[in-house]
Amino acid sequence: MTLATVIAVVGPSGVGKDSVMEALAARGDGLQLVRRVITRPAGEDGEVFARATEAEFDAGLAAGDFLLNWDAHGMRYGIPAVIHDQRRQARGLLVNLSRSVLVDAQELFGDFVVVSLTASPEVLAARLDTRARESVEDRQRRLDRARLKLPEGLRRVIEVDNSGALDQTVQTILSRLQCESA
Numbered sequence: 754m755t756l757a758t759v760i761a762v763v764g765p766s767g768v769g770k771d772s773v774m775e776a777l778a779a780r781g782d783g784l785q786l787v788r789r790v791i792t793r794p795a796g797e798d799g800e801v802f803a804r805a806t807e808a809e810f811d812a813g814l815a816a817g818d819f820l821l822n823w824d825a826h827g828m829r830y831g832i833p834a835v836i837h838d839q840r841r842q843a844r845g846l847l848v849n850l851s852r853s854v855l856v857d858a859q860e861l862f863g864d865f866v867v868v869s870l871t872a873s874p875e876v877l878a879a880r881l882d883t884r885a886r887e888s889v890e891d892r893q894r895r896l897d898r899a900r901l902k903l904p905e906g907l908r909r910v911i912e913v914d915n916s917g918a919l920d921q922t923v924q925t926i927l928s929r930l931q932c933e934s935a
């Protein structure tokens with residue numbers, strides 16, 4: 754049985770990860786979104802995700818519900834183990850991961866590619882302002898984290914500048930993914 758390639762979309766806050774993933778999934782050619790579990794406060798929305806309380810997240814961890822988990826921005830994030838089933842149905846799974854878990858993810862998924870999105874600090878700041886999801890302090894903390902580098906040891910990385918139009922980014926990713934699998 755063929756398992757879907759897992760496509761991790763990573764990059765600094767505001768670079769456009771969720772926008773790019775949604776645009777790729779909306780094309781209807783077999784790329785599906787992974788729904789993360791997040792202890793995000795009520796009122797802060799964005800991507801489609803499953804909201805958990807701290808206690809629910811702890812219970813999920815104890816029950817082995819997560820393949821990967823990490824902390825960032827004062828929240829906890831989990832990738833549900835049920836994506837093993839989703840991998841049997843899709844051509845590719847799009848997942849928004851922390852740069853800190855990429856090496857573990859590569860080991861776990863095997864068929865794994867990283868799409869690393871970039872944009873200048875000015876573009877990031879402007880995008881976070883447009884999105885207007887976080888408080889001023891959280892916005893600054895996100896911008897400070899933008900310098901984080903990709904870890905060593907990743908086998909397949911596609912770096913794409915998302916400073917320009919979203920459509921252009923999507924086309925570039927699709928053609929680079931096609932080259933990868935050819």
Ligand SMILES: Nc1ncnc2c1ncn2[C@@H]1O[C@H](COP(=O)(O)OP(=O)(O)O)[C@@H](O)[C@H]1O
Nearest residue numbers: 766767768769770771772880883884917918919
């Ligand atoms: N290529 C683009 N051009 C213009 N605006 C964009 C582009 N990509 C994303 N955005 C906007 O930037 C903001 C942050 O995007 P988002 O997808 O939430 O980023 P991330 O998930 O990386 O934090 C949103 O308001 C989104 O609509």
Ligand SMILES: O=P(O)(O)OC[C@H]1O[C@H](OP(=O)(O)OP(=O)(O)O)[C@H](O)[C@@H]1O
Nearest residue numbers: 765766767825830849850851852853898
């Ligand atoms: O370790 P890093 O690579 O810096 O990533 C830290 C976190 O930031 C993003 O979260 P989220 O999507 O909630 O925030 P964002 O939309 O502001 O990027 C990403 O999905 C990680 O969960």
